[in-house]
Structure formats: C-alpha cells, structure tokens
Ligand SMILES: NC(=O)C1=CN([C@@H]2O[C@H](COP(=O)(O)OP(=O)(O)OC[C@H]3O[C@@H](n4cnc5c(N)ncnc54)[C@H](O)[C@@H]3O)[C@@H](O)[C@H]2O)C=CC1
C-alpha cells in the first residue's frame with residue numbers, strides 16, 4: 260500500500276512561501292498555505308494566482324490557501340515558516356497552540372531578530388521547545404523557482420528526520436535539496452548575504468564593472484567568514500549553496516529585492532523611498548544595522564558592512580564610501596592561510612625600517 264501524501268503547511272503568503280507551496284504540491288504533498296488576508300486567500304483558491312507577490316505565476320491548484328491558523332495546521336506533518344523576520348515570532352506565537360512536537364518545523368526566512376541577535380530557527384526553538392527544527396536556505400529567487408528554473412537549496416538541522424522529511428517534501432526535478440547539519444551557519448549565511456547584495460546593487464547603479472562585483476562578492480565572503488568565526492560558527496558552511504551560492508545570485512540579480520534597494524540607493528534615492536518602492540521585504544536593510552553593531556561590539560573588522568551602514572544610516576555618499584573602502588588597509592586575501600595580523604605586522608616592520 261502506498262504511503263499517504265505528506266501534509267505540508269506554509270505560513271506566509273509572500274513570494275517565497277507561494278513558490279514553496281507550489282513545489283510541495285508539484286511533489287504530491289497535500290499543501291495548505293496560511294495568509295493573514297482572507298480576500299487574498301480566496302483569490303488564490305479561485306484563480307490559483309497570487310497577484311500581490313507573484314503575479315505571473317500559476318500556482319499548483321492543489322494548494323489550498325486559508326487565513327484560519329487552526330484549520331491550516333490541523334494534521335500537518337511539515338510546517339514551513341516563510342514570514343519576514345520582523346513578524347516571525349508574532350506569527351509563530353499565533354501558530355503555537357496548534358503545533359505539536361511530532362511535526363517538523365523549518366524556517367525559510369533570511370533575517371535576524373534585533374533582541375538577542377536571534378536567528379529564526381532559534382525563535383522556533385524558543386517558542387515551541389520542539390526537537391524537529393530546521394532551516395532552508397540557498398540560491399532561491401522566488402520568481403525563478405516559480406518558473407521552474409533549475410536550482411537547489413540546503414536543509415540544515417542536527418535532526419536527521421527533519422533533513423530527510425524536507426528533502427522528501429521539496430526535492431524534485433527542478434529543485435534539489437542538499438543536507439547540512441550546521442543549522443546556525445546555513446541560517447547565518449542566508450542573512451548575511453543580503454547585506455552585500457545591497458552593496459552590489461549600488462555598485463551596479465554607479466556603472467561599476469564585473470571585476471568590481473567579483474571583488475565585492477569575494478571580500479564579502481571573507482567578511483562573512485570573519486564574522487562567523489567570531490560567533491563560534493564554522494565558516495566552511497559558507498563554501499556551500501547557502502553561503503557562496505546564495506551570495507552569487509543575490510549580488511548578481513535584479514530579481515533580488517536587496518539588490519534592487521541597493522540599486523535605487525546608488526541612483527541617489529533616499530532609503531525610505533527605495534524601500535517603499537519595493538513594496539516587499541528587503542531583510543538586508545535591518546540586518547546591516549544589527550551586524551554592524553554586533554561587529555563593533557565584538558571588535559570584528561567588517562569594512563563593507565560598516566561602509567554600507569554609513570551610507571544607509573549616516574548619509575555618506577556611495578561614491579565617497581567606495582573611495583574610502585578602496586583606500587582602506589591592504590589586507591590578506593585568504594585569512595585562513597595568512598592572517599590579517601601577519602600582513603599588518605609586515606607593513607609595520609617595513610615602515611619602521613624606512614624611518
Ligand atoms: N522571495 C524570495 O526570493 C526569497 C525569500 N526568502 C526569505 O523568505 C522570507 C519571506 O519572504 P517573502 O515570501 O519573499 O516575502 P514577501 O515580502 O514576498 O511577503 C511577505 C509575506 O509575509 C506576510 N506578513 C508580513 N507581516 C506579517 C504578519 N505580521 N503576519 C502575517 N503575515 C505577515 C505578508 O503579508 C506577505 O504575505 C524573507 O525573510 C526572505 O528573506 C528566502 C528565499 C527566497
């Protein structure tokens with residue numbers, strides 16, 4: 260006898276939640292999607308389209324949208340939480356009475372909560388105390404996934420059941436799901452790359468070329484690694500899809516909201532205007548502030564995050580910041596091989612000999 264279909268619930272009616280719900284339905288799962296707006300839920304059920312967030316995409320008609328949290332969660336095997344970080348805890352609290360410890364819970368959100376510098380799966384853990392918790396992160400522009408363009412993601416959890424169930428629910432012929440046991444690293448990579456996507460968008464708006472973008476992405480990776488090490492995380496995870504994979508796509512594509520905010524800023528638009536014009540979440544705007552503050556307090560050298568912070572929140576012109584960054588310290592390429600301190604020390608020795 261064949262197994263009954265997996266019951267998958269997606270919390271969130273944005274572009275990524277909608278794309279994931281359709282993948283799971285394409286894969287044969289019984290899928291329900293929770294949205295707070297009942298009218299949009301009705302429209303999705305009627306027209307199989309989410310005009311607000313993914314207007315040109317035909318949603319698999321098997322996806323049922325609901326705005327009643329209790330009804331949506333009844334009997335769920337896997338719950339994917341695709342809610343922007345600012346509202347994530349609030350929605351998990353709303354769902355909590357209808358969640359149970361046998362369910363698999365996974366965050367798809369690439370952001371950080373200000374209080375306590377919490378990542379979203381830590382919020383899932385705090386709010387539920389359950390064991391089957393994971394995250395999904397990778398080069399996953401929702402619009403491309405909706406078009407069934409081939410890509411892959413990472414499910415990260417120290418719980419093998421969580422990894423396996425997510426792979427079963429979402430892995431299909433246009434979406435591969437790789438496994439990782441470094442939940443913190445995968446989640447941190449997803450949040451950090453948004454910062455650098457804003458910078459890449461700015462550089463593009465200023466007419467900077469491919470060498471510039473390549474330098475920016477590679478130095479971003481170095482900076483992400485330095486930050487991860489300071490938090491006790493394993494920077495090797497950033498060599499995977501949820502690190503360098505997501506960094507490449509988000510720093511290269513106009514489909515990325517973070518890139519688009521950066522582009523608008525590079526064109527001279529004020530931050531509030533750039534964010535309002537987007538009409539969707541660009542997590543990097545908040546993340547850069549949180550990461551810059553944390554790096555400051557911990558004494559971690561993050562010139563790109565610092566520079567971006569100054570452009571976004573202190574009114575430093577983009578070109579001036581680019582110039583300052585180019586005139587910054589001559590540093591080491593790969594710090595795991597040659598430390599920054601060794602390079603600085605060598606400079607000091609040469610200077611001392613000159614005097
Ligand atoms: N869109 C993409 O390409 C990808 C997005 N992500 C991540 O997924 C997360 C969610 O993003 P998207 O779906 O793209 O967002 P979105 O901006 O397209 O939509 C956000 C959704 O959250 C809902 N929402 C906001 N506040 C809420 C609240 N208080 N209660 C209930 N619902 C609320 C909105 O109504 C909307 O349905 C983000 O953290 C993003 O980083 C991850 C991978 C790809």
Ligand SMILES: O=C(CO)COP(=O)(O)O
Nearest residue numbers: 397398399400515516517
């Ligand atoms: O995370 C993403 C792609 O993997 C989406 O990036 P944006 O949130 O910048 O659109």
